[in-house]
Amino acid sequence: MVQNNIANAIAALKDLLGERLSTGDSIREIHGRDEAYSKPALPDAVAFPESTEEVSALMKVCSEYQVPVVPFGIGTSLEGHVIPIHGGISVDTSRMNKVLEIHESDLDAVVQPGVTRTQLNEDLRATGLMFTVDPGADATLGGMAATRASGTNTVRYGSMRENVLALEVVLPDGTIIKTGSRARKSSSGYDLTHLFVGSEGTLGIITQLTVRLFGHPDTILAATCAFDSVDDAVNTVIMAIQMGLPLARVELLDELQMKGMNIFNPDLNLPETPHLFLEFHGSDAGVKEQVELFESVGEEFSVSGFEWATKAEDRNRLWEARHNAYYAAKSLRKGCDGVVTDCCVPISALAECIARTKELVSEAGLIAPIVGHVGDGNFHLLILFDPSDSEELIEAKALAAQVNHVALSFGGTVTGEHGIGTGKMGYMAEEHGAAYALMATLKRAVDPKNLMNPGKVVAIN
Template identity: 50%
Template sequence: MTAIETFIARIQPLVGNRISTNATVRQHHAHGEGWQSPDPAAQPDVVVFARTTEEVAAIVSACHDLYLPVIPFGGGTSLEGQLTATKGGVSLDLSQMNAIPEIRPQDLSCRVQAGVTRQQLNGLLRSDGLFFAVDPGGEATLGGMCATRASGTGAVRYGTMRENVLGLTAVMADGKIIQTGGNVRKSATGYDLTGLLIGSEGTLGIITEIQARLHPLPETILGATCQFSTLADAVDTATSIIQAGLPIGRLELLDDVQMDACIRYSSLEGYRPLPTLFFELHASPASVTEQADLLREITEYHNGLSFRASASPEERTRLWKARHDAFWACMAYRQGHKGMTTDAVVPISAMTDMITLAKQDIEESGLVAPIVGHVGDGNFHTVILIPPEPDGWARAQALDHKIIQRALDLGGSISGEHGIGIAKQMFMHNQHGNDAIMVMHAIKRALDPRNILNPGMLLPAAVSP
């Protein structure tokens, strides 16, 4: 028997029909929404759907014994190739692990399985006046959000997954189950294993449960937008707002091309295809009017053309749905094109230079690449639309690499929230240096000596001294 046949014989009695070698199922589990391997053979040999931590432990233990790669799969929304089975093996689907065993309103925390989505969790929390603040958009699972250290539109006020996870349950490479952190807000008790696993992209352990930090729903939420004639004015406005210390809950930038795509896709009547900022103020009823007036003053100082503010939940929902649908708006903007997402982050002071120079790079490339950004924390994206031409992929990749290098040159990072996967490994040495990469490899070898956990992800080859 082959290793895969032995694995199936060992695991099938445990999971029943929740195991598949069907070609369509395997192909579905071979990629996320973003980067895809040009090699059609880069897919798992078998897919297993787990429902409990104990099942995950048994599956990983079998993979460890048989030297089989195991690739954790959540919502399938990753953007940098993290789900690509570079060496075949087992795709471990955690999407059916969607229970919420514990909500602790008085402690502002909850415990969820890895397959729970943000939308599912917030729907349940609303009656307690609470919410989970990390909002990357899409139907991402909390396990996957931990694995990539996701953030999104709310990070400017509430932080990323790193700040919103108190503890984890994880299965290590040999099948052992560990708990990290807990239900307390701080602890000084040894190595920070929670922080080590968050952002590790399934290469050090498989996260099965999350102890998540919750926040009270804001007393008052005021939504606002402002359009600008130039991209520089829009970015300068965002920088001034952050430096003024306004209680901003969300602060998003859409350039003229992205606004054009969203106007068409989401029927945003009353808006023009101009650089636009979307805001949310989270404040008390007594202060929100004063804060909105200050926000208006800042936009006017930077030549804002049309400031609009509304406390209407319906209007906020309409605008933020359009923002969350920005990727799909891009896909509909040019029929027959595919999308390549970029993800760069720079210090707030460098945002105007970064985005205006990226805009120049896009124009010089001759490609269509809408810009959308979490400008409140220095993070922005482009969706490079790849034309259906022989050199389309190469041109898009060259533009992507140029934007990434600009971020590094401005003291930034090659990823703010999408992670590394396969697509960005070539820049890891530029950002961290070889000595740091060797330390990362030492951690990987210590925790996964057989290299079965998502092999080929995150870490480039280290250069021996």
């Protein structure tokens, strides 16, 4: 019966989309995995809609035949979000990639979900405006909204939670709804926009977004600086934030990560001690004041080795190195694979939480460099293991589980930006308590047939 339903759905979708419905093995394999170490699973077919109306028609077909649907942006997720563990149709929104409207005076833009962050910023180049959420990967804005993405700029400009004003969404039965508006605030009804931001494709398919923009600062100054210990680096950031210093970016890289950075980027040649990568935005006078204040704070915690980057090409080189931290970390152990995890705690608990994490890594006898968006209390661990050694994988996953529990013990969350997918569902009840059951109630109300990305975030029958 299930196979008949899938066959009938594929036949109907072929009539709807023609060659834009693929059952080829190579296309299905691309849509059966993400960037992390997750077990692949193939969809039965991959759809490439080009309009909201096509998505709506597609969902009506899948609803009629009760076929699972998994939205797919560009596949850069890290917790198995886009892997179709129950088969069905992978809906690739990459062809819905138009910047529809730019409202310079109102500092917002309306885009389709397949627009990437770099594409939007290219379109904004002549306006003097910028879209600020930067998760590192050149992800699609639909995927970034679905996973409530953040990144290096979050400490100053916020995550997708703060930067999505309105959405157009196709519900599981094909109904098209619009949530929010271009107004900067509203007291009108439930905040449905932010129900879908972070829902990971379990409630509907985002087909249009209205996003917040910011003006380019007059002056941008980036820097690296070194510390004797992670505690000193983190405490510098805590004090700077408590003083109200408007840091645009502040990233922590521990001594092990810095060793990998030098291997992967030979020209970097920085001391292999804990570092902060920084960026300041503002007017010439404002940035100068920010730098002086930060340097004075750092002196209280034995900061050293300030290296400044004022030219755009030097700043880009610095942040490209930071965005390649995953590959730099893997260079610490040739032929290795990695279990990636992240968590987030109140910033006052960050130094202690990282210290406890490093103790757990040492006890496990594994290599696990740390990077972090320390201005947000968010840090990432890449636990390296030999892919041919099943015991090492078990140990790596056990270490990741310990780190999650430590984060919760400090009043934090098991993920600051990677999301839940399948990888972190096991911690949701512990983190959310009775509120987790409410999430399941919402899922059943919006998606009673459990068609939208089933088996992710919440499990329902």
